[in-house]
Each structure stands twice: as structure tokens, then as C-alpha cells.
Amino acid sequence: MKVLFVLLLFCPAASTVTHSLKLLGTASSAIQDFPEFVATAVIDEIQMGYCDSNMKTAEATHDFAKEFVKINPDYLKLYTQECLALAQISKAKIHKLKEVFNQTEGVHVLQRLNSCELDDVTRETVGFDQYGYDGEDLITLDLQTSTWISPKHHMSASQLGWETDKAKVNHSMNGFRAVRSRLLETFVKHAAFLLQRIDLPSVSLLQKSPSSPVTCHATGFYPDGAVMFWRKDGEELFEDVDHGEILPNNDGSFQISVKLNITSVKPEDWRKYECVFQLSGVKDDIVTKLEEAAIRSNEVPGSGFPTGPVTGVILGLLLLSVCIAGLLIWRKNKHGFQLANGGARIIR
Structure with a gap:
């Protein structure tokens, strides 16, 4: 597993509260006017970052994230590199899955949800890495055993084109955790005000x-x-x-x-x-x-059929319409219509 979105690694800590960090990546094929890859990073249900394969660069979407990358500009470059790398990896995975499921045409979508939670009291971090394909669960990484599980299709990770060597998976996971810890320390230092925010409704x-x-x-x-x-x-x-x-x-x-x-x-x-x-x-x-x-x-008083003055106004308007229509018919019958200069006009 790569560093992924480094923004994903913002797994924040706050007193007595568990905070969550989620990365959602979506790769697609045969969808016109839509990027082949889109990814968002979300902290406590607030979107912090976004990128797609068309824009060629990642961007901070929250005020805090924008200030963070101003102070740490190298991180935004790293986010962009990871976005472009993930776009290529996801494209290759869709190609492999179409071969596995014997698909040649049509729209296909591969989604990835990577989530982690950190409890500041116990300092324990839990999370998961899960893929879905065409709206169904596909495969999940068991972080305890460093193995991939495909409960629905009962297919091996190698059949689906996923890395199966435990040593390589562990190496990637350890690197992932190291980067996360380093960035987490930086994030908490700059984001304490955000994590302690409380707004009453x-x-x-x-x-x-x-x-x-x-x-x-x-x-x-x-x-x-x-x-x-x-x-x-x-x-x-x-x-x-x-x-x-x-x-x-x-x-x-x-x-x-x-x-x-x-x-x-x-x-x-x-x-x-x-x-x-x-x-x-x-x-x-x-x-x-x-x-x-x-x-x-939301109820409007007297919302039934209008009565009294309202009915009088409506009847008056109907009567006026009838009178106008009658006048036009009378004038037509009396004077007739004549074409002049290519247009219709009433002869007086």
C-alpha cells in the first residue's frame, strides 16, 4: 500500500473524543464528461481535500486545510503526486477486474474507502481498507493478518490482481503508519482549534x-x-x-x-x-x-377553497375575460380580417 493521500493521514486527536479520517476514491470507465478518478479526504465528516485525474493537482477545500498547505507547501505537492499515482493504479485495477468478470463494455466503477479512528485517551488507532466494484463489496484488507478477504465473490486477492505477499503488505503498512504518525503530529500542532471546536445548535x-x-x-x-x-x-x-x-x-x-x-x-x-x-x-x-x-x-390558514372576497375577485376576473373575448369576436364578425403587407390586421 502506498502513502496514498497524505491528507488521509490526518487522523486527529482531541480530548475524550474519537475522531475519524476517511479517504474515498472513485475510479470509473466509460463515463463521458467525468474524471476517471476522483478522491476526497474527510476529517470528522468535513471535507479537507479533493483531487481528480482531470485537474492534475490536489487542492485544499477547507479554510484550515488551505492555511495548513500555505505553511507546509511540500505537502500539497505530495498530495498531487499520490493522486496521479492512484489514478493510474485504479485504472489498471478496473482493467484487471473487467478481465476477471469477463466484461468488455459498459460503465464500471471501482470505489475505495480507507478509514481510521484515533482515541486520544487510549491512543489506539483502528481502521480498515475496503473496495467496492459496481455497487457491491469486493475485497477488504484485514489489518490484523495483513491479508485480503473477498467475502462476496470468494475469490483470492491474486485473482483480483491485489498484492498477496505478506512481507510486502506489511512493509507498505508500516511505511503508511510511519508517515501517518509524522503528519499527525504536525496536524495536531496546527489544528488544535479545529479539533476543540464546539458549536451549539x-x-x-x-x-x-x-x-x-x-x-x-x-x-x-x-x-x-x-x-x-x-x-x-x-x-x-x-x-x-x-x-x-x-x-x-x-x-x-x-x-x-x-x-x-x-x-x-x-x-x-x-x-x-x-x-x-x-x-x-x-x-x-x-x-x-x-x-x-x-x-x-407550514399550514396556511383557510387553505380550503377560497370564499368571500377572494371568490368575488376570481369571478370578476372570469367575467372580464369573457367580456374581452366577446368584444374581439364581435369586432371580427363585423369588420373581418384582411391581409396587408404580409401580416394580419383588423380593418376599421
Whole structure:
């Protein structure tokens, strides 16, 4: 295994929190107007770097990463070299896989997910290296035994064109870990502010109509280590509750929502319910009471068929249209149409 994206090696450390680093590479064939190879490096679900085979150079995509490469310009050159090397390696792997699966034409996609996590308390690092082909799991590297496993196809690594010599695999892995440790030390030195960042969310209660579930929505928080739930009389609810996933926002923060079905909740019992948001690293919970006055609704009052003044306006417009149409027909029948200078005009 090569150094890969050195940006991948940013496996950050922060107090009492496990941080993740992911590299996703995608190689493709026979897709028009799309790069043959694309790769992104992500730290704690925030994209830090990007490259593809068309642009011929890697780029930093986050403000911190941009500042980092300004201070350490040699790293960006190394990222670019690795991107171009991985593009060629991935292209060769797709060619080999098409031979293995007896494929000659059509679109084919090879994806690679390399992930690592570092716990600052235990100083333990765990991770995996996994490939997928045409939307299915293909092969995974077992880091404990330094061997490749293909559980779905039951094919050997050599059949798929992967390196099988354990000595070579171990040598590559050791080099990979050495570079990671060196860059990790540099990264932590410059990125402490990013790893310690904590942003509290804004929490809202939303409802489409009086019969719809009440959604408790939190957005703008960081990091993504958060949970949110409904509780009644201090006890967490599991029935009539629908939990949503944590999703990223465009600014690098996150959002989450949880719905509560209130069809069986009596109005006098609303005060017993509350939405609770908990964020990793923050001692105090954010608690939002279920109160009718706090709910924001999408329903438009009087959303049925318009009556009263609105109906009068509509009928008036219809009557005006009929009158105009009638006037035009009357003028046509009375005066007729005549072609003049190649165009139609009404003779008065």
C-alpha cells in the first residue's frame, strides 16, 4: 500500500473524543464528461481535500486545510503526486477486474474507502481498507493478518490482481503508519482549534398541520457526536418516535431531527413532553418544551377553497375575460380580417 493521500493521514486527536479520517476514491470507465478518478479526504465528516485525474493537482477545500498547505507547501505537492499515482493504479485495477468478470463494455466503477479512528485517551488507532466494484463489496484488507478477504465473490486477492505477499503488505503498512504518525503530529500542532471546536445548535419545533407529528429539529451544531430524543415526565420515549440521521450542512456543521406522533396526546398532557438535545463535550442538555405557542407550522390558514372576497375577485376576473373575448369576436364578425403587407390586421 502506498502513502496514498497524505491528507488521509490526518487522523486527529482531541480530548475524550474519537475522531475519524476517511479517504474515498472513485475510479470509473466509460463515463463521458467525468474524471476517471476522483478522491476526497474527510476529517470528522468535513471535507479537507479533493483531487481528480482531470485537474492534475490536489487542492485544499477547507479554510484550515488551505492555511495548513500555505505553511507546509511540500505537502500539497505530495498530495498531487499520490493522486496521479492512484489514478493510474485504479485504472489498471478496473482493467484487471473487467478481465476477471469477463466484461468488455459498459460503465464500471471501482470505489475505495480507507478509514481510521484515533482515541486520544487510549491512543489506539483502528481502521480498515475496503473496495467496492459496481455497487457491491469486493475485497477488504484485514489489518490484523495483513491479508485480503473477498467475502462476496470468494475469490483470492491474486485473482483480483491485489498484492498477496505478506512481507510486502506489511512493509507498505508500516511505511503508511510511519508517515501517518509524522503528519499527525504536525496536524495536531496546527489544528488544535479545529479539533476543540464546539458549536451549539438552534432548536425548533415544526409541524405541517395539527394532525401531523411534531418535529424537533436542531441545526448548526459541531461536532457530530450528538443525540436527540423525546421524553415524557423525565423518561425517554421509544414509541411514537421517529429518529432522523445526523446530516451535514454546507458550512461544515450538522443537523438532526426527531419526530413525535401526538395524535394520542391529550392537550392537557403536552406540558409533560420535552425534546432533549445532547452534544459531546457539553455538560448541559438543550431542553425544548412541547408548547403549542413554540411550534412553527407550514399550514396556511383557510387553505380550503377560497370564499368571500377572494371568490368575488376570481369571478370578476372570469367575467372580464369573457367580456374581452366577446368584444374581439364581435369586432371580427363585423369588420373581418384582411391581409396587408404580409401580416394580419383588423380593418376599421
